[in-house]
Amino acid sequence: MIRFENVGMRYGNGPEVLRDVNFSLEPGSFHFLTGPSGAGKTSLLRLMYLSARPSRGLINLFGRDIATTPRQDLPALRRRIGVVFQEFRLLDHLSALDNVALPLRIAGVPESQIRTHVAELLSWVGLADYVQSRPATLSGGQQQRIAIARALISRPKLLLADEPTGNVDNAIAMRLLYLFEELNRMGTTVVIATHNEGLISRFDYPVLRLEDGELNMIGYGSTL
Amino acid sequence: MHMVRTFLFGRRYDVPLDQDSGSKVLPWIIALMVYLASLSLTATMTVSGLIGQWNADVAGTLTVQVPPAHNEGRERSIETDPRLKRIIAILQAQPAIQSATPLPQDQMDALMAPWLGTGDFSRELPMPWLIDVEIDRTQPLDLDNLGMQLDSTVPGVTIEDHQVWLKDLIVFARSIEVIALLILFLVTLAGVTVVVFSTRAGFDIHRNVVEALHMMGATDAYIAGQFQTHAFGVGLRGGLIGLGMALVTLLVATYFAAQINSTLMPSFSPSWLLYLCLAFMPLASAVITMYAARATVMRNLNALP
Known part of the structure; x- marks a missing residue:
């Protein structure tokens, strides 16, 4: 579904906000993406929903190398991705x-x-x-x-949500997470970016943690 | 309006361009451009028509002037002047000359009326006879030779080839025509520039909406379609207002031109072809505005990933 290999990203001539990011998500998987504010969660999601280009590395999405995919083919790929923007x-x-x-x-x-x-x-x-x-x-x-x-x-085949529970109380947050779970059971690959570790710990899904632009797999929600 | 747009273009209006302050001013700027373009077009076509009319009037014609005889008085007439008969006989003998007809006295009086009035006294003046000659331009005619032949028959006879003075007049008229066309081009260019900058401003104002559509998988053509549909409406509205203003100006100009009773002034009566061309101005304005907006948006979208 998604594969990142040695991906780096910087805005303009600034420092790299993402460094050597390597991971792959299987179709139908459910992942949490966490990390402190400013760690690069939104930047990583932007790369995943094709709103930004990496400064280096390889991104493979739905079996296509994004660097070599013609620009006119990108809208069709984007239509297979559902995005919940933070704002x-x-x-x-x-x-x-x-x-x-x-x-x-x-x-x-x-x-x-x-x-x-x-x-x-x-x-x-x-x-x-x-x-x-x-x-x-x-x-x-x-x-x-x-x-x-x-x-x-x-x-969508892939659902990316950036802090989707940031503006709702815990009851609604849980309800939304159950909604995403249900969608995941129907085959959609889900990535939820949140810094709410209390919420993550209630679910038994793998957690990716971004810190200072570097990504690590740190275990499963329920074990945190 | 929203339903009409949906009906006409089969697409909803996702970018709220009609809420911009620029959208309220732009039709009036376009109206002004269309107004100026219409006047330039009118000038071009009127001058072009005049040139055609002058050409048609004098092409293939010459005027031969026969000076008055010394003893000529009130009793002079075409029929009794033997000199006229000799000149006409020479003219008619030329293969390139189709006809040679002396101008009757009443037409001579009409020609002189602007200067001498309509009284009978013009007959008392020593006026030359004028012979209207129609020639076939496809056949050779040596005017210098003919002139010498006529002068030896009746001293003082002159030939006026209208093409000579018409040539200078046409050069002048053509230069006016070119200037009017240049103004038309510059006005169009200014209009396109205004639309380009206005579209860029609209794009920047609605960048968030555009980016949201882009991220949802909208193609460049879909997003540009939002802008071009809006631009078409603005161009059409501006075009219709500009056309209305131009038609009022034309009607006023035609009215005042009709009041001038002078044979020296060329007549100003807009042709049906001019009105037909003017009728297409709003559509042309809408199409030009639409394509200028589309090109601008497509270029800006190209900068998005």
Whole structure:
């Protein structure tokens, strides 16, 4: 699914924020990515969802070497990845329904199918009554759930979530994690970046830890 | 508006470009550009029409002037002047000359009316006879030789080839035409520049939305489509306003031109072809705006990974 070999990354002429990152994720796996703030979690996720290019090393995604993949083929790869951004990146001028529907519209799914699927998913994340609400009128937790619904709507092969439980209480955080688990059971590879080690310890999934730009496998959540 | 756009272009409006302050000003800037472009086009086509008209009027014609006889008075007439008959006979003997017709006195009076008025006194002046000659330009005609032949028959006879003075006039008119075309080109270039900078500003304002779409797997064409659809609407709106302004100006100009009763001024009456070309201005403006926006966005998107 994903393989990183000796990957390094720097912004402009600055120092390397990621150094010699090596790991591979099997299809259908579930991983936590943790580490202190500023360790490079978001940068690593950006490389995984093709929002940035590495300064060195090799990234293989869905069996394709990203360095040699033509630029026009990248959108199709991105459509197989669902991303929950730390800052949500919801479109303020669109309703909750239209925000969640975006990946389907981009993928060219017929409009007749979109409304049913989106309403169903919004109901699943507990926002059935907010279908026509604009993000600005919703709480941080509600916005986060819209962002998660948007990442899930196109049934991605790979789900990347950057601090998805940062704005919700523990009960909702657990509920969201169960949602990701369920998605994982259906075959989606999941990577959750969080610094909430208490939450990680409740699940028995492998944990990758980033510290000073270096990545290490440190064991399983329940053993931490 | 949203539904119309969806109906027309089959695509929703994910980037909120119509909320920008620039979107409210841009149609008016484009309107001004279309207005100036329409006036330049009008000038170009009017001058071009005038040149064509002048060419059609004098192409294949000459005027022969026969000076008045010393004893000529009120009783002079085409029929009784033997000199005229001799000149016409020489002219008609030339293979390249199709006809040679003396200008009747009433037409002579009409020609002189702007200077002398409509009274009968013009007949008392020693006016030359004018002979209107139609020639076939495909056949050779030695004007110098013909001139000498006529002068030896009636001293003082001159031949006026209109092509000579028309040539200078056409050079002048063509230069006006080129200047008008240059203005049209510069106005279009200025319009494209304004659209490019406005699109760049819109791209920067909505960079977050663009990047979100990009990360969700939107192709460059999909994102550019958002901008170009919006730009098409802006260009069309601006084009229609500019066309309206140009039509009002043309109608006013046509009205005032019709009030000028002078044979010295060329007539100004816009042709149907001009109106047809002007009718396409809003569409041309919309298409140019659309492609300028698309090219700008595609170039900016290329900088994204």
